[in-house]
Amino acid sequence: xxxxxxxxxxxxxxxxxxxxxxxxxxxxxxxxxxxxxxxxxxxxxxxxxxxxxxxxxxxxxxxxxxxxxxxxxxxxxxxxxxxxxxxxxxxxxxxxxxxxxxxxxxxxxxxxxxxxxxxxxxxxxxxxxxxxxxxxxxxxxxxxxxxxxxxxxxxxxxxxxxxxxxxxxxxxxxxxxxxxxxxxxxxxxxxxxxxxxx
Amino acid sequence: xxxxxxxxxxxxxxxxxxxxxxxxxxxxxxxxxxxxxxxxxxxxxxxxxxxxxxxxxxxxxxxxxxxxxxxxxxxxxxxx
Numbered sequence: 171x172x173x174x175x176x177x178x179x180x181x182x183x184x185x186x187x188x189x190x191x192x193x194x195x196x197x198x199x200x201x202x203x204x205x206x207x208x209x210x211x212x213x214x215x216x217x218x219x220x221x222x223x224x225x226x227x228x229x230x231x232x233x234x235x236x237x238x239x240x241x242x243x244x245x246x247x248x249x250x251x252x253x254x255x256x257x258x259x260x261x262x263x264x265x266x267x268x269x270x271x272x273x274x275x276x277x278x279x280x281x282x283x284x285x286x287x288x289x290x291x292x293x294x295x296x297x298x299x300x301x302x303x304x305x306x307x308x309x310x311x312x313x314x315x316x317x318x319x320x321x322x323x324x325x326x327x328x329x330x331x332x333x334x335x336x337x338x339x340x341x342x343x344x345x346x347x348x349x350x351x352x353x354x355x356x357x358x359x360x361x362x363x364x365x366x367x368x
Numbered sequence: 369x370x371x372x373x374x375x376x377x378x379x380x381x382x383x384x385x386x387x388x389x390x391x392x393x394x395x396x397x398x399x400x401x402x403x404x405x406x407x408x409x410x411x412x413x414x415x416x417x418x419x420x421x422x423x424x425x426x427x428x429x430x431x432x433x434x435x436x437x438x439x440x441x442x443x444x445x446x447x448x
Contacts, residue, residue: 270430274406307405353410361426 172226175234175288177280180358182273184234184248184280187225191235192218194244198266207299208266209326230254232284236267236277240362245271248281250294258292260285265296265305272361276354278312279347286343293339299324300332309336313346378438381419385412390435398433416442 176185187195192215200213225233230253236246246267253260262281267273285294297320298305310316314336323333379390386393386403398404404412409432416438417423422445424432432438 272426272429275410303402304405307402308407311403311405311407350407353407353414356414357410360423 171229171231173232175232175284177284177288178239179276179280180355181239181361182245182276182280182358183237183239184277184284185237187222187233187235187247189219189222191244192222194235195222195247198244198247198268201269207302207324207326207331209324230260233264234281236273238273245273246277248277250281250285250289253289253291255289258290260289260291260294262294262296272357274308275350275357278308279350279354282338282343282347286340291340293337295335295337297323297333297335299326300334306334306336312338312350313342314338315342374439374442375435377419378416378435378442381415382412382435382438385415393435395436396434412438422446 173186177183196213196215196218199208222233225231228251231249231251232253233249233251234247235244236248237244247264248262248266249264250260250262251264262285265277265281267277282294285291295317296309296314298309300306300319315338317335317337320333320335322330324331376390379393382393383390385408386401388401388403393401398409409429413424413429413432416432420442422442424441424445428441432441
């Protein structure tokens with residue numbers, strides 16, 4: 171949906187996606203090295219614009235572009251959707267960062283800040299293809315709890331995949347936030363210092 | 369060629385971060401080790417830097433994908 175939520179961290183920020191980002195999304199999701207676990211998308215710009223136009227009208231759906239603060243250049247996307255304000259829950263996904271980008275950690279931190287601190291949600295969950303072990307492991311390392319296996323949850327192309335549902339509660343977030351923020355800040359400090367020395 | 373002591377030290381750091389015996393990780397690449405995700409990667413990089421007193425460049429960070437690769441990068445920094 172159209173929204174005005176945004177967040178800035180130490181090196182990266184999240185801003186609402188716009189129609190003008192359609193080309194970036196297509197390049198991001200169809201570029202070389204993309205995961206086999208990505209859902210296929212409207213793979214040309216007009217169709218991606220049409221997808222975004224439908225997204226703008228969909229309530230409870232916050233879609234963001236991850237960008238580098240120093241340059242404004244987009245480096246990925248992430249979304250918070252199926253927001254249930256009564257239950258205080260939402261799912262997050264559409265999380266893709268460019269190959270070689272260092273945005274993964276801070277974009278996740280910012281997403282949780284928006285979910286828990288701004289939207290005041292109680293719990294955020296994500297469903298990841300079980301075979302996508304780097305992402306399942308990332309969420310576990312971050313502090314999410316594995317809630318269960320969802321058999322045959324995803325159909326991607328002509329293949330069916332099990333999914334792992336992982337959850338983070340507001341209480342868990344309050345326990346881990348300082349640690350993950352510190353790691354993201356240290357990485358950002360490094361990036362800034364090296365950019366300054368170039 | 370990395371020294372045995374450097375390999376042992378880096379193996380110890382990586383093993384501690386991934387909660388795996390270092391010997392299990394020798395010869396493996398990051399893509400072969402499910403626990404070596406992008407968050408653990410940064411923890412490993414910072415732990416190596418703190419322990420060995422070096423600082424990797426941004427463009428090196430994502431190439432430090434095995435104990436051997438980390439050792440080679442450390443050796444390059446020491447030689448520079």
